[in-house]
Amino acid sequence: VSEVVEERTVFRSPWLSVSERVVVDNGRRTAWHYLEHPGCALVLPITASGEVALIRAWRAPVARWCWEAPAGRIDAGEAPLDAARRELREEIGGVGGEWHELGSVYASSGSSNERIHVFTALNVQLGPSAPNPDEKLELALVPWPEAVDMAEKGEINDGASALAVLWTLVRGLGG
Amino acid sequence: VSEVVEERTVFRSPWLSVSERVVVDNGRRTAWHYLEHPGCALVLPITASGEVALIRAWRAPVARWCWEAPAGRIDAGEAPLDAARRELREEIGGVGGEWHELGSVYASSGSSNERIHVFTALNVQLGPSAPNPDEKLELALVPWPEAVDMAEKGEINDGASALAVLWTLVRGLGG
Numbered sequence: 001v002s003e004v005v006e007e008r009t010v011f012r013s014p015w016l017s018v019s020e021r022v023v024v025d026n027g028r029r030t031a032w033h034y035l036e037h038p039g040c041a042l043v044l045p046i047t048a049s050g051e052v053a054l055i056r057a058w059r060a061p062v063a064r065w066c067w068e069a070p071a072g073r074i075d076a077g078e079a080p081l082d083a084a085r086r087e088l089r090e091e092i093g094g095v096g097g098e099w100h101e102l103g104s105v106y107a108s109s110g111s112s113n114e115r116i117h118v119f120t121a122l123n124v125q126l127g128p129s130a131p132n133p134d135e136k137l138e139l140a141l142v143p144w145p146e147a148v149d150m151a152e153k154g155e156i157n158d159g160a161s162a163l164a165v166l167w168t169l170v171r172g173l174g175g
Numbered sequence: 176v177s178e179v180v181e182e183r184t185v186f187r188s189p190w191l192s193v194s195e196r197v198v199v200d201n202g203r204r205t206a207w208h209y210l211e212h213p214g215c216a217l218v219l220p221i222t223a224s225g226e227v228a229l230i231r232a233w234r235a236p237v238a239r240w241c242w243e244a245p246a247g248r249i250d251a252g253e254a255p256l257d258a259a260r261r262e263l264r265e266e267i268g269g270v271g272g273e274w275h276e277l278g279s280v281y282a283s284s285g286s287s288n289e290r291i292h293v294f295t296a297l298n299v300q301l302g303p304s305a306p307n308p309d310e311k312l313e314l315a316l317v318p319w320p321e322a323v324d325m326a327e328k329g330e331i332n333d334g335a336s337a338l339a340v341l342w343t344l345v346r347g348l349g350g
Contacts, residue, residue, distance in 0.1 A: 002233050002311060011186040011193060015208035016286055018186060018193060023235050030309050033190035034236035035210050035286060058177050059284040060198050061209035066284050103329025105337055108282040108289055109234040109241050111191055111210060116283075116334060134205050136177065152345050154278025159291060159334050162280055166341040170327050 001025070009036070019113075037114035040107070041083035042071035044164040045094045045124040046174065052147040052165070053092055053126060054156070058136040067140075067150065069161040070094065071116070080104075080117035088121065092139045093129035097121035102167040105160065116160045120168045144174050176200070184211070194288075212289035215282070216258035217246035219339040220269045220299040221349065227322040227340070228267055228301060229331070233311040242315075242325065244336040245269065246291070255279075255292035263296065267314045268304035272296035277342040280335065291335045295343045319349050 006022035010033065017036040022029060045053040055068045072087040074080060081099065088094040099121045107114040131137050142150070150156050151165035168174040181197035185208065192211040197204060220228040230243045247262040249255060256274065263269035274296045282289040306312050317325065325331045326340035343349040 002235075002238075004235070004238055010188070013185070013193075013208050015206075016193065016210070018188075018191065021235050021238075025233075025311065030235070031190075032235040033188050035191070037283075037286065040283070057284075058200075059281070060177075060179070060196050060205070060207040061286065061288045062281055062284050062290070063177075063179055063196075066281060068284070105329065105332055105334035106234070106237055106241060107334055108212075108215070108287065108291075109232075109237050109243070109333055111212065111236065111289070112283065112287065113236045114283055114286070115237070136200065152342070154280065154342075157280055158284055159280035159282055159338055163334055163338045163341065166338070166345065167327070167329075169345070170341065 035112035035114065037112050039074045040071055040114060040116045041074050041080045041087060042069050042116055042118050042160050042164060043084040043088050044069045044120040044168055045088055045097065046120065046122050046144065047126065048123045050144045051141040052144055053094060053124065054140045054142050054147065055091060056138040056140055066158050067156045067161065068158040069164050081119065084117065084119045090130050091137055093127040094124045095127060097124035100173060102164060105163065107160065118160060118164050118167065120164065120173055122173065148174065210287035210289065212287050214249040215246055215289060215291045216249055216255045216262060217244050217291055217293050217335050217339060218259040218263050219244045219295040219343055220263055220272065221295065221297050221319065222301065223298045225319045226316040227319055228269060228299065229315045229317050229322065230266060231313040231315055241333050242331040242336065243333040244339050256294065259292065259294045266304060266306050266312055268302040269299045270302060272299035275348060277339060280338065282335065293335060293339045293342065295339065295348055297348065323349065
């Protein structure tokens, strides 16, 4: 049995924190550093006319444009579903819809505690958006079969967004 | 056009580094902190008898057991395919196989530059392994239909591993 015996923050900034965790397993002590993350909520929004509302986002850590679904950090005390609804509204002005929880996955369980909660929302209505001014985002409406093709080919280069498309596909929710 | 104008390391430890990147976009300066990651190579190994060689790994950052495919960090100068072959051998003693590159995705493009290169390898042979002593890993041979079921239901809780199963499925490589 592994047990966490010590935990402390070793780096903190307005953007992220690094934690150190000391684990004991059969008397063996091991220290780990990892990114402390509040968790993320992601939604694959599909309109009544069968278009997927994807985002083109310029991401500073990778210094390039990424294809993603609307997503963002979960606020303190916020439920994942509420965070997903808020991000959908803020990033692309999406409201309403028939929501399905698809599951949750870890983004990179060796170096971060980030858990991504994934939803799909059908019959979403799009309106005015209010994105964070520090974020560079562009909305792209993509017909469902094309979104599936992009996810299958790896063109949707955010892992959780590609998974959201394929989860929606295999559960028969998209078509 | 966004441009990276400054970059420096703001935290460094044996396990991970945090970089600061200053980006200028239309005269607006924004600073970002992100996890500096060398990239990851992941392989979904399938044996000649149609079993998927998955791993149960205890991950300190999330303090729980995760279902994953063999994967690990890419060494300096190492090609992703070579890293995937090395990790397969080290973690579960897997050799040989017919390899397919499935694609690459970012793990969390807002907080890390980690890119995960995903492969599948068919007809893999399993032998003695030599895992890192700091890693707690258990091999689990799962029949292909059951692995698909686990990925569809979200039981494979590592995002890139679940994506690897679904990519293998939709490309008709698994069955």
